[in-house]
Amino acid sequence: MPTPQPWPQAVETVITAEAGLNLDPLIDMRMEALVQPGDSVGLGSPILKDRRHPEWVVTAPMSGRVAQLELGSGRRQANLLIHHDEKVKPHQFDIHAARAECDSKSGSNALRELLQSSGLWMRLRSRPFGRVPAGDAIPAMIMVIAVDTRPLAPDPRLAVEGEALDHLKLGLQALAALFDGPIRFYQDEGPAIVEESDRVTIARAGPLHPAGLAGSFIRREVRSGQDLNIWEITAEDVADIGYLLSEGSLAPTRLVSVAGPGLRETRLVRCQPGADLRELCYAYMSPGPRSILSGSVLEGREARWLGWRDRQVTVLERHDAHPQPHWLEGALRRASRPEPIIPTSAVEHALGGPMPGMALLRALAIGDDEAAAELGALAMLEEDLALVDYVTAASPRFTDLLRACLDRIEAMT
Amino acid sequence: MIRGIWNRETVAMVWVAAALPLAVTWLLAEVNAGALRLIFVLIVGGLCQALFTVIRAQPPSLAGLVSALLIAMLAPQVGPLQFVIGIAFGFVFGELVFGGWGRSVLSPAVVAITFLGFAFPTGTWPHLPVQIGWATIPAAGLLLAFGVLPWRALAGAVIVLVAAGGFTLDLLGSAVAVVLVFILCDPATCASSPLGRWLAGALFGLLVALFASVWPAPTTQMGVSAALLVLLSMPLLDELAVALWRARRRFRHG
Numbered sequence: 001m002p003t004p005q006p007w008p009q010a011v012e013t014v015i016t017a018e019a020g021l022n023l024d025p026l027i028d029m030r031m032e033a034l035v036q037p038g039d040s041v042g043l044g045s046p047i048l049k050d051r052r053h054p055e056w057v058v059t060a061p062m063s064g065r066v067a068q069l070e071l072g073s074g075r076r077q078a079n080l081l082i083h084h085d086e087k088v089k090p091h092q093f094d095i096h097a098a099r100a101e102c103d104s105k106s107g108s109n110a111l112r113e114l115l116q117s118s119g120l121w122m123r124l125r126s127r128p129f130g131r132v133p134a135g136d137a138i139p140a141m142i143m144v145i146a147v148d149t150r151p152l153a154p155d156p157r158l159a160v161e162g163e164a165l166d167h168l169k170l171g172l173q174a175l176a177a178l179f180d181g182p183i184r185f186y187q188d189e190g191p192a193i194v195e196e197s198d199r200v201t202i203a204r205a206g207p208l209h210p211a212g213l214a215g216s217f218i219r220r221e222v223r224s225g226q227d228l229n230i231w232e233i234t235a236e237d238v239a240d241i242g243y244l245l246s247e248g249s250l251a252p253t254r255l256v257s258v259a260g261p262g263l264r265e266t267r268l269v270r271c272q273p274g275a276d277l278r279e280l281c282y283a284y285m286s287p288g289p290r291s292i293l294s295g296s297v298l299e300g301r302e303a304r305w306l307g308w309r310d311r312q313v314t315v316l317e318r319h320d321a322h323p324q325p326h327w328l329e330g331a332l333r334r335a336s337r338p339e340p341i342i343p344t345s346a347v348e349h350a351l352g353g354p355m356p357g358m359a360l361l362r363a364l365a366i367g368d369d370e371a372a373a374e375l376g377a378l379a380m381l382e383e384d385l386a387l388v389d390y391v392t393a394a395s396p397r398f399t400d401l402l403r404a405c406l407d408r409i410e411a412m413t
Numbered sequence: 414m415i416r417g418i419w420n421r422e423t424v425a426m427v428w429v430a431a432a433l434p435l436a437v438t439w440l441l442a443e444v445n446a447g448a449l450r451l452i453f454v455l456i457v458g459g460l461c462q463a464l465f466t467v468i469r470a471q472p473p474s475l476a477g478l479v480s481a482l483l484i485a486m487l488a489p490q491v492g493p494l495q496f497v498i499g500i501a502f503g504f505v506f507g508e509l510v511f512g513g514w515g516r517s518v519l520s521p522a523v524v525a526i527t528f529l530g531f532a533f534p535t536g537t538w539p540h541l542p543v544q545i546g547w548a549t550i551p552a553a554g555l556l557l558a559f560g561v562l563p564w565r566a567l568a569g570a571v572i573v574l575v576a577a578g579g580f581t582l583d584l585l586g587s588a589v590a591v592v593l594v595f596i597l598c599d600p601a602t603c604a605s606s607p608l609g610r611w612l613a614g615a616l617f618g619l620l621v622a623l624f625a626s627v628w629p630a631p632t633t634q635m636g637v638s639a640a641l642l643v644l645l646s647m648p649l650l651d652e653l654a655v656a657l658w659r660a661r662r663r664f665r666h667g
Contacts, residue, residue: 297415332472335470336471336472339420340512340515341515342601343563344419344600356651359605391419392417393418
């Protein structure tokens with residue numbers, strides 16, 4: 001994927017004047033507003049709460065004034081706009097009880113409570129199905145992901161160096177106090193970022209996408225099935241937990257790369273979650289129509305605000321004008337079934353790992369949920385098949401087929 | 414989001430490009446008779462594809478060009494009417510009724526050629542000159558460079574053929590080389606799991622060695638018959654590989 005060179009060495013901190021909310025589509029919330037338009041909110045103040053799971057809380061990504069807050073149909077979507085205001089102080093959490101639990105490694109109630117009230121609980125993601133875990137759930141294993149092999153992604157090492165490394169260690173300590181299971185720290189082939197201990201073990205990923213995805217690791221190392229219960233969280237979010245435990249407020253920024261062929265200059269910035277992508281990109285775009293994706297070029301979506309779990313922004317050239325196809329070609333295209341997938345070595349690589357990938361793709365394509373689950377579909381999320389979709393230009397997309405399959409299995413359980 | 418280019422027709426274009434050195438070498442050797450035969454097969458095969466395009470809205474594939482070349486090269490010499498029946502049978506029942514290239518179990522070339530061989534046993538099988546065997550080397554190189562050829566199947570077959578031939582290239586003649594690269598290693602019909610591909614290649618090598626030792630037939634017929642049997646067993650080999658993978662996984666993870 002081309003991007004203007006050189007790749008930046010320095011990271012600039014940018015807090016955009018506006019911020020919003022772009023939730024992960026897998027987070028299924030029935031929202032309840034806790035603030036009104038016009039209210040002042042500090043960084044970390046609760047803004048939205050789920051009606052069925054009161055432990056799922058969305059907090060303010062920056063200090064400022066709420067300009068707009070509308071709940072969409074069925075209270076499933078929120079349209080949030082916050083204007084930045086430096087004068088409002090960040091929300092302070094009471095961390096003493098949680099800190100004591102973390103240091104003494106006994107009990108986890110206050111720690112759990114703190115993570116849920118600060119909204120950091122929403123950064124966790126569980127497999128199978130990729131939902132935010134329920135407030136009292138316990139995982140069999142936690143994966144801390146400190147590697148990102150997506151095209152043009154920032155190096156997660158930059159996000160956890162210096163002071164953030166101490167926060168990362170504190171965050172890992174907190175995770176170890178919270179849960180009993182093993183913690184796998186998934187990183188690149190370079191020197192170890194954290195020391196191994198009896199609870200934390202390091203797993204390594206190769207440099208080529210999709211090796212850095214949690215799904216690749218799980219399919220390689222873990223037997224998948226209905227009883228699979230693995231939570232994943234990025235190393236930067238773990239460092240945010242450590243930041244919260246040492247400072248008493250939420251970390252204000254995350255590391256984001258702004259790259260792509262539609263720019264004049266590639267940038268690495270630290271910006272708030274939910275940052276305004278237009279402000280991040282407009283001054284650096286090359287002339288011509290462009291589209292701004294939140295996320296990588298493989299699975300990103302056009303968006304106004306930075307996505308919930310996204311750590312990169314991709315600017316592409318926009319091709320809106322499609323020439324009118326010949327009427328016979330158009331009729332054939334509409335009437336015909338989609339073209340089959342030819343198993344070339346590109347598809348083999350995109351599936352990653354030693355699993356019988358083409359068998360899985362066939363099971364997904366014909367809607368055979370049982371075979372798909374046997375072949376490891378439960379360990380996968382959309383991002384794991386995004387590269388297959390890119391390589392084969394498949395229609396319908398395998399990511400959609402996988403989600404439909406997972407939804408059917410989830411509805412049965 | 415952007416989409417890649419490796420859809421079916423891109424793979425088919427690479428497939429056709431790889432067949433060009435073969436086509437040129439064969440046409441130089443056969444001159445007019447060969448060109449006439451190739452045009453004949455192209456017309457009949459093209460009509461079959463056009464029929465399915467109009468009736469079933471099934472988009473045609475460029476891979477049909479390679480199938481046509483293989484039929485022209487490898488099919489036994491029969492009269493024109495018999496030839497039309499054979500080609501049409503191969504294209505329709507080998508590929509088009511299953512949904513076209515990529516959905517079929519067999520390649521139309523192998524169906525057409527074996528049909529003609531069984532139905533009209535008096536037809537003489539062609540003998541491929543030696544330079545055609547050499548022309549498969551750049552073809553295989555191109556396909557391997559683009560990752561279209563399943564290299565495990567090719568390697569498995571070459572290893573078994575060389576070993577069974579007493580570490581000479583006796584068994585790997587022109588006809589067997591063409592069948593190996595363009596029929597057995599067709600990515601659309603070859604097994605899709607790594608182990609299944611190794612097994613498919615090895616099985617092809619064993620069958621050719623077996624036929625060579627007990628069956629006094631032309632090498633073309635031997636190669637095509639071996640390829641037909643291996644293609645028919647591809648789903649079984651794949652299923653075997655998946656079952657083995659599951660068993661090993663259960664054993665390893667408890």
